[in-house]
Amino acid sequence: MKNASELLEFDAGHLWHPYAALRNTPARFLARSAQGTTIETADGLKLIDAVSSWWCVAHGHNCPEIVEAIRKQSEKMCHVMFGGFTHEPAIELGERLVKFLPKGLNKIFYADSGSISVECAAKMAVQYQFAKGHPEKCKLVALKGGYHGDTAGAMALSDPDGMHTLFRGIMPQHYFAERPNCRADEPWDDRDFASMEQVVAEHEGEIAAIICEPVFQGGNGMWLYNAGYLKRLRKLCDEKGILLIFDEIAAGFYRTGPRWGMEHAWGTPGAAGKDCANSGEDCAAVLPDIMTIGKALTGGHMTMAACVASEMVADVITNSKISAFMHGPTYMANPLACAAAIASLDLFENRDYASRVAAIEKRLRANLEPLRNLENAADVRVLGAIGCLELKAIPTSDDILRVIKETGVWLRPFCNYVYTMPPLITSESEVDRICEAIKMIGQCEPGPVSDDEFHE
Template sequence: MKNLDSLLAFDADHLWHPYAALRNTPARFLAKAAHGTTIETADGLNLIDAVSSWWCVAHGHNAPEITEAIRKQSEKMCHVMFGGFTHEPAIELGERLVKFLPKGLNKIFYADSGSISVECAAKMAVQYQFAKGHPEKCKLVALKGGYHGDTAGAMALSDPDGMHTLFRGIMPQHYFAERPNCRADGEWDDRDFESMERVVEEHEKEIAAIICEPVFQGGNGMWLYNAGYLKRLRKLCDEKGILLIFDEIAAGFYRTGPRWGMEHASLGDHGEYVLPDIMTIGKALTGGHMTMAACVASEMVADVITNSKISAFMHGPTYMANPLACAAAIASLDLFENRDYASRVAAIESRLRANLEPLRNLENAADVRVLGAIGCLELKAIPTSDDILRVIKETGVWLRPFCNYVYTMPPLITTDAEVDRICEAIKMIGQCEPGPVSDDEFHE
């Protein structure tokens, strides 16, 4: 390996990092290797990845089953265009997803990333309404506090007062209802739905679909809300001829407890729950080993589009159904199906609650929220970057707070002892003195 200092110097001078300034915010660590729950750095640290490398490394880093699947596929074919061709990995993954996804959601459009799958979902909803003879229905309703991605269409559906306000001029304009206030661990109050009802009543003739992250709003506030909201959404959409889109990119694959976030909205004793017309999946789909996502539609949505004058769905990414990514996703699904992640996540949740609930008593604590393998300490004010870096090095736990949120979404294989270490690191950050917010990678 080249000299560590020279590598980091080049990085700082030439490479932009996510939500960070060039030059002023050099990378804090150079990752050398990653296995299981641990990232090894070039300067000798072994850091527990408490955020699953942005929530995707569900089975841990370099899961041998997934890396072997990628290796085998690379010997046959790394990529071929999906226009005019198909291939076995894409077909096998489709067969597996049809069985793994909620019943009735079985028309699959492969996408490059979560953001692109959201773009596809929005376009699919608009094309559906066009096919139904309602070209005027080309707007969506989203929730304040939501996050759906960084591409223009996905930004336009994220919190209008969130991190993307700089780009309002290039975004299409949609409608927003107030964030649900009823907590996931609280009682449902029907008044919590009044804002959505008002928005739909006022703009009903323009609305193609409503989109939300079921029970877990991630990248704009780590908010966990009551599943009663999803039940009301389904009823309203049915009454108004509006499609319902669930963005399960962060909430899916057991992150909130059950396989899908929507399963919290139970409809009875027979395992039934609220279903959307379109859903998006990504992140953990490949276990974080390759970039891949999907937009999945119901048969009703697919049939309306397919039987219309413009029968082709008008989207087509270059790397759609990339064979390497499909192979990784198939191996990832094997792990999701063969491991009892529901029980493991329940154990992680119990451990997070036991460790984080007492942190409500910290002087700088504003709130504590836990659901499934998600834990968040909301602070009144964030400590300095130097203090956060110190805690990371002292505890051997990689955390990446944003705004006032110190959170963890660890790999689903994380042990009880590792969860305890993660919570101790969160506690230490919560005990630090608040400082001025600097423009660096710890404050997205």
Template sequence: MDLEFDQQHVWHPYTSTLNPLPCYPVESAEGVYLKLEDGREIIDGMSSWWSTIHGYNHPELNQAAKNQLDKMSHVMFGGITHQPAVELCRKLVDMTPEPLQHVFLADSGSVAVEVSLKMALQYWHAKGERRPKFLTVKHGYHGDTFAAMSVTDPNNSMHSLYKGFLPEHIFAQSPECPFNGEWNEDDVLDFKHKLEANHSEIAAVIIEPIVQGAGGMRIYHPTFLKRVRELCDQYGILLIADEIATGFGRTGKLFACEHAEISPDIMCIGKALTGGYMTLSATLATKHVADTVCSGEAGCFMHGPTFMGNPLACAVANASLELLQKGHWHQQVADIEKQLAESLPEIGKLEKVKDVRWLGAIGVVELHEPVNMAEIQKAFVDNGVWIRPFGTLVYIMPPFIIKPQELSRLTLAILRTLQ
């Protein structure tokens, strides 16, 4: 591979063209391993940004892609339908909370969020109201496209430099009560006050259920989410659950909303939907929301991505969901969580570590100071693992199929590197 060309011309995510971070050339991948060009094999602790839950080069997912490729890789979804999309939507309706009955397929997680926000705005437009604001909580992250950025924390995120260009929404204090801690009703007071004061101009609340992802990897008490649902019901506000990072078993429940036993009005899913094979997302809505949106002036929902319902991606997603439906993920994630509970507290004793936390197949080590990305990345690769921290957070979200000894290598690499 021509790494010099890569460094000079290929613009990688969150990387400077003036001083690009080193990139490690991957030749192939199998199970939980990435094989580098130089022959080294490293354990992927990131599931390729949280998506490759079944591991790489999975025979059933491979076969689903090959079978579909022989039929058609893509066809427009406007005025045309096809079996992979119909089957996928049936599976999603069956596995998500019962009120969610309509599925809008899209390209990526960020687009699913854009779709959810547009749905909420068009919902109120159809009801004859103009509600331009969204309420969310600080330390949230919902994607890199413009509307998704606007509901991502503008001060504590990678999007702070766009402040002033984006629509300004309402941000309540993020929950402080930890997942397994004691619930304090004061935790929801700021959210409650902001909803009370602004409810007549709020189209929807958007929130990451239970786990805030790239905005801080914070894991909060289920009662907070329960109170959010109650307050949305009280004021007649739509609730959007961004399950892109948490959906499909990552937190120990199929969807994180299940921890609080609530159902949103709109749900965004992505990342693990195709088992990390292809880009695909979906936004699900209740019948009430969908029918109200379509009862307005436009007579339909005004959105339609070119690759909406891509047959190849839908076919792989169906195979991925069939693997989940076999149920092995539940024990796999429980085993990962148990092992993280045993190993992370030891890392938490290090002087430079501020906090350690875990839930399901998520393990987080929060440091007092931000990492030097180039240095820590090299140290991890030299230790035979792929872990990509950001800021003060060193975290792992391994594939569900990871073996105990492989997970031990991930946590040991974190311990050694931070020592």
């Protein structure tokens, strides 16, 4: 067996890591195991995973219930193509999701990843408009500051001035409105919707759908905005015959407080839970026509996502000349992933995550709000189990690495954002440790930005 040094040497010479150079960017840590909120490295360092391994490990690492579900399924069938076959895990997961999702969103397309589910949502919207006799409606409107994934179609819907500008030549061209500036904790200001109204007015005849991340823009700025924007979007889409897509990949599964980010527009955030999700009229006015889910769907144990459509969207496509929805991933409805997702839904339904997230939010606010007084602080933002310290300038990667080792907290700042999105099982004392690490990074002297994995 190779030792840690040999493994890291091969890694550095041959393996690309996310948003990182191949050369001169060694992996900072060699993970040996992970349990609960903690990742343990080969040299014995134990790190609290303050970012849920990119926001997906909601129930903690190596969750016994999910691991056991995968093990049991592996004894029966690891994979079978979904073209021409179906299987019990896919059907059971579908039955569970129909009950778990907001009322009326019940036509499910299983996808490999969040990015692919966004690709499916965009294609579904265009195929819907084609079936309605509007082939010219093949563009989407997205928000500046948004992030929807790294595949070409998803990149094209992400911030046009963000991390993907290099690839503009291969992206479809869509339209963008200014991001909502009205913050989540401020009164709604209807002037914040003017940019979207203008874009739609100018291009109405070309627009198939509008897509947004409800209340929480993630990977391009960690921005939290007022849910009143979602109400105005729904009204505008209804008036113009445009579909509305909510990308709940990051905001869903209690990350912002309630089960879905969209619930902040339902009148009583956090109150929807099990009851309103399938019954109340309060939510009916602010439902999307298509939504995407992923990340926490399997609790971060297997890659899986879904694109979910309303009955209206599905019926129009199904009853058209081209009735087949033209997409089909190889690993669509992978049985192991379906088993993991079923076990994950069990936990979401049986644990009071709304209360747990409320406790995390309270602790984040208490710890992070005072950081506004730091000399290098530009802003502090908190919602649910999301906390972000925006800095005027980012410290060096060496300083960030030092803080990680000193505190035992794994943080991965990007651009000038030091953020946390911890597992939903994170204790109050662990939240305190995370916030102390964020504070220490905020107190570091700014330095030159290096081209390594800490600066995505």
